[in-house]
Amino acid sequence: MEGTGVLSLRYYTAPDWGGKRGRGFRDVPWGRIAGYFRPYALLLAGVIGSIVLGSLLGLVQPLLIRGIIDRAIPQRDMVLLSELAGLIVATALASAAVGVLQGYLNARIGQGVMFDLRNEMYRHLVRMPLQFFTNTKTGEIMSRVNNDVNSLQMVVSDTVANSLRNVISVVITVATMFALNWQLALLSLVILPLFIVPTRRVGRMNYNLRKRSQEKLADLSALMQETLGVSGILLVKTFNKEPSEVERFEAKNRELMEAQMRQSLVGRWFFMMLTTISTAGPAIIYWYGGRLVMGDAMTLGTVVAFTAYLGQLYGPVSALANIHVNVMGSAALFSRLFEYLDKPVEIEDRPGAVDVGRVRGQIQFENVYFRYRPGGEWVLRGIDLTIEPGQLVALVGPSGAGKTTLSYLIPRLYDPEVGRVTLEGHDLRDVTLSSLHGQIGVVTQETFLFHASLRDNLLYAKPDATEEEMEAAAKAAYIHDMIQRLPDGYDTLVGERGYKLSGGEKQRIALARVILKNPRILILDEATSALDSHSERYIQAALQPLFQGRTSIVIAHRLSTILRADQIVVIDGGRVVEKGTHRELLARGGLYARLYAEQFADQEAGQPVDGESALERDLNVAGGGQG
Numbered sequence: 001m002e003g004t005g006v007l008s009l010r011y012y013t014a015p016d017w018g019g020k021r022g023r024g025f026r027d028v029p030w031g032r033i034a035g036y037f038r039p040y041a042l043l044l045a046g047v048i049g050s051i052v053l054g055s056l057l058g059l060v061q062p063l064l065i066r067g068i069i070d071r072a073i074p075q076r077d078m079v080l081l082s083e084l085a086g087l088i089v090a091t092a093l094a095s096a097a098v099g100v101l102q103g104y105l106n107a108r109i110g111q112g113v114m115f116d117l118r119n120e121m122y123r124h125l126v127r128m129p130l131q132f133f134t135n136t137k138t139g140e141i142m143s144r145v146n147n148d149v150n151s152l153q154m155v156v157s158d159t160v161a162n163s164l165r166n167v168i169s170v171v172i173t174v175a176t177m178f179a180l181n182w183q184l185a186l187l188s189l190v191i192l193p194l195f196i197v198p199t200r201r202v203g204r205m206n207y208n209l210r211k212r213s214q215e216k217l218a219d220l221s222a223l224m225q226e227t228l229g230v231s232g233i234l235l236v237k238t239f240n241k242e243p244s245e246v247e248r249f250e251a252k253n254r255e256l257m258e259a260q261m262r263q264s265l266v267g268r269w270f271f272m273m274l275t276t277i278s279t280a281g282p283a284i285i286y287w288y289g290g291r292l293v294m295g296d297a298m299t300l301g302t303v304v305a306f307t308a309y310l311g312q313l314y315g316p317v318s319a320l321a322n323i324h325v326n327v328m329g330s331a332a333l334f335s336r337l338f339e340y341l342d343k344p345v346e347i348e349d350r351p352g353a354v355d356v357g358r359v360r361g362q363i364q365f366e367n368v369y370f371r372y373r374p375g376g377e378w379v380l381r382g383i384d385l386t387i388e389p390g391q392l393v394a395l396v397g398p399s400g401a402g403k404t405t406l407s408y409l410i411p412r413l414y415d416p417e418v419g420r421v422t423l424e425g426h427d428l429r430d431v432t433l434s435s436l437h438g439q440i441g442v443v444t445q446e447t448f449l450f451h452a453s454l455r456d457n458l459l460y461a462k463p464d465a466t467e468e469e470m471e472a473a474a475k476a477a478y479i480h481d482m483i484q485r486l487p488d489g490y491d492t493l494v495g496e497r498g499y500k501l502s503g504g505e506k507q508r509i510a511l512a513r514v515i516l517k518n519p520r521i522l523i524l525d526e527a528t529s530a531l532d533s534h535s536e537r538y539i540q541a542a543l544q545p546l547f548q549g550r551t552s553i554v555i556a557h558r559l560s561t562i563l564r565a566d567q568i569v570v571i572d573g574g575r576v577v578e579k580g581t582h583r584e585l586l587a588r589g590g591l592y593a594r595l596y597a598e599q600f601a602d603q604e605a606g607q608p609v610d611g612e613s614a615l616e617r618d619l620n621v622a623g624g625g626q627g
């Protein structure tokens with residue numbers, strides 16, 4: 001029954017197919033969809049060829065049976081009988097072979113289209129602005145790339161190939177039936193609608209139920225994704241929510257079960273009808289044809305051949321009856337994917353964008369206004385700021401003041417709405433993103449490590465670095481010795497499913513990674529999470545060489561960084577409210593002086609900044625003489 005379109009809806013996720021009230025046939029971008037098949041035109045021609053061949057082979061069998069009944073048996077011709085029986089086997093084999101060929105071609109086309117679509121999706125998604133990722137659930141993105149594209153594969157093979165096959169076999173079979181006997185052919189065609197009408201109804205019901213159970217399944221997956229992750233399960237456990245989460249899961253799970261039960265019931269009904277009608281059809285043909293045979297108006301073999309042809313018609317005709325559901329369902333899937341592909345990339349190279357080359361690192365904010373949503377509240381308001389090459393700038397301010405946002409404008413993760421950010425006099429929007437990113441290194445608060453070896457994680461910054469360069473970076477970040485003590489050293493797997501590094505160790509890996517990249521401009525969001533004083537000293541020692549010889553913009557949470565800064569920029573409510581050195585700002589007695597008293601003054605003061613010191617001696621002992 002693989003030809004029945006109803007069943008081929010099995011793997012669809014729930015595309016938003018609005019039925020009669022939804023998108024119409026004309027709203028579907030057929031041309032664009034066809035474009036994905038164009039590279040496979042030759043293979044498609046092969047599919048059509050094999051379909052025609054398969055249908056012709058399907059016609060031969062009933063004729064051979066007719067020959068056996070009408071000629072070989074009455075004439076007691078053993079040779080003819082053997083020949084015809086042998087031919088039946090041979091045609092069955094041949095049509096099986098054609099089926100395999102067709103399946104192969106189908107898969108090639110389907111997989112090829114999927115391959116292209118997945119690549120196109122991913123290529124597009126990685127270029128999307130940060131905003132897109134902060135606004136979209138990760139699960140949703142995954143679902144588009146995986147489920148929707150996979151569902152499309154079904155659609156591509158089912159809808160395209162089956163529809164073609166069905167149309168061709170219906171045309172050929174009906175033509176043959178008319179050639180054999182037009183009265184019986186007409187009678188068969190009268191019976192067919194009996195079959196089509198209920199199939200259509202069930203098809204529609206089935207489609208809706210499938211959509212529903214897909215939604216339920218998606219709900220269930222979302223719930224699992226949320227609660228069964230490390231952060232989620234931590235929350236569940238510590239808030240003692242295990243029982244209530246289990247309850248929530250059971251409720252959703254029950255809904256899923258009920259939806260699937262109903263779906264399988266509809267399936268049963270469908271099969272019942274199918275069986276009844278597919279027995280009733282031949283019965284009617286035998287009854288009427290039998291009378292013709294009795295009146296010598298027809299041979300017995302022709303009647304038998306007719307019922308065989310009728311049987312061959314059921315599948316294709318019922319599939320064609322549901323072709324609308326199928327085609328619109330696949331069109332909806334394509335439309336959903338197009339929706340993603342059509343989302344503007346927003347931040348991309350302008351035509352004629354220039355390569356910044358190797359910069360000295362002068363950055364200027366000129367009257368910069370920025371907000372996350374058009375019409376929303378300004379997050380940055382009129383920022384004017386000049387950062388000289390090689391300077392260390394500490395951004396301080398209350399939580400939510402806009403420090404992170406400000407720092408994100410430098411690597412152009414966002415563009416200002418008003419004003420401009422310049423690098424060495426170039427508006428950032430006039431330089432190529434790749435040359436800009438080549439000059440900037442970013443260390444975020446939360447260190448992200450790929451599930452790969454430490455070596456791969458470090459080399460991510462500079463894939464062509466030598467072993468010596470990599471180790472030198474690790475030494476400078478005071479992490480080399482620790483790595484060497486691991487059983488697999490630099491080959492230790494880290495990340496989600498790998499070796500768990502402590503917070504301080506991860507930070508030092510992040511620092512080593514950026515040291516290896518050796519950018520002209522460093523953007524560092526110092527971790528707020530308090531480390532023990534031992535790890536803290538390592539981090540500080542690692543930061544020291546990092547700041548040297550490059551422009552550094554640091555969202556500072558460490559007193560030592562602030563004290564070291566050439567310029568402290570105090571942000572409040574999206575504005576620069578104070579600028580200066582520690583001494584100047586303290587003397588002013590403004591916001592900085594207050595923040596200092598609240599946040600920083602109690603941090604261990606008098607951290608050594610350079611030179612031989614108690615810290616370095618301490619590190620030399622603990623780290624075995626690194627650096």
Ligand SMILES: Nc1ncnc2c1ncn2[C@@H]1O[C@H](COP(=O)(O)OP(=O)(O)OP(=O)(O)O)[C@@H](O)[C@H]1O
Binds near residue numbers: 399404
């Ligand atoms: N992706 C976003 N979409 C919408 N609003 C955002 C987004 N990111 C930040 N904001 C808002 O912008 C404002 C500034 O946030 P930002 O992260 O820049 O502050 P911050 O000074 O770095 O704060 P903290 O020190 O707490 O990290 C906040 O009010 C925040 O809620």
